[in-house]
Amino acid sequence: MTTDHNRLRHADLPTVRQAIRAGQYTAHTAGLGAGYLQANLAVLPSAYALDFMRFCQRNPKPCPLVGVSDTGNPMMTTMGRDIDIRTDVPAYNIYRDGQLARSVTDITDLWTDDMVAFALGCSFTFENALMQAGIPVWHIDNDTTVPMFRSSIDTVPAGPFWGKMVVSMRAVPNPRVDEVREISRRFPLAHGAPVHVGDPAAIGITDPGAPDWGDPAPIPADHVPVFWACGVTPQVALEAASPPLCITHKPGHMLITDIPEDAETPVLPQHTTQTRQPRRA
Structure with missing residues (x-):
């Protein structure tokens, strides 16, 4: 089922x-x-x-x-x-x-x-806060996956791991960009504030309608594309x-x-760890 x-x-x-x-x-x-x-x-x-x-x-x-x-x-x-x-x-x-x-x-x-x-x-963690503030999140409202792109932003290498940063994009109404910055800044464990606002070409994205991962999302005329660092970045480093x-x-x-979701450090309340059998093969 x-x-x-x-x-x-x-x-x-x-x-x-x-x-x-x-x-x-x-x-x-x-x-x-x-x-x-x-x-x-x-x-x-x-x-x-x-x-x-x-x-x-x-x-x-x-x-x-x-x-x-x-x-x-x-x-x-x-x-x-x-x-x-x-x-x-x-x-x-x-x-x-x-x-x-x-x-x-x-x-x-x-x-x-x-x-x-x-x-x-x-x-994805801070999107609930955006929606509570009345800021639309198009890919959630339309049951699709957020668009993600390989950018031109370098990461800092470590051993065999290196590559360009992957970013996720959300179109934000023009008057609410600063508000979105401040809301996402409150979630440091969820990438925090955006890494770029505005022209996609400035970070190496030639076609914002053709994401490398996820689904395309529109950028209406009265909206601004906003880009956050994305946890798909390690997949690029793993390829390397x-x-x-x-x-x-x-x-x-x-x-x-x-x-x-609003934790500043990844600490759980004290609990007793349980173990279980794996699910079906």
């Missing part, structure tokens, strides 16, 4: 997570889990973990690190009471030697005792590093954590 986005948009977090875990929902997570931090995902062999952590530390805007698993343990104990990174993301991208091989909805059969999982904050196997979220398909 599948579950659609409109139904889950009004559901509580346990209901959303269970639908994802059971494979009943495999689409984008924009607008879901209101009030909680969403996160991008990168899963790597342990030999690459330290350099990747350095890459995140050197590039905090596109890579706000909010959680790291223990080696070989798929339970993200600092992100939630019962989060299994193998099943709790709607869709994953599998890379082999830096090349996208396929997308799947469960990585239980790919997980090994040598893997480390990283969770990075996502701009070319590990034999790595796993990321499929762009737009995030991990929804138990961390409040």
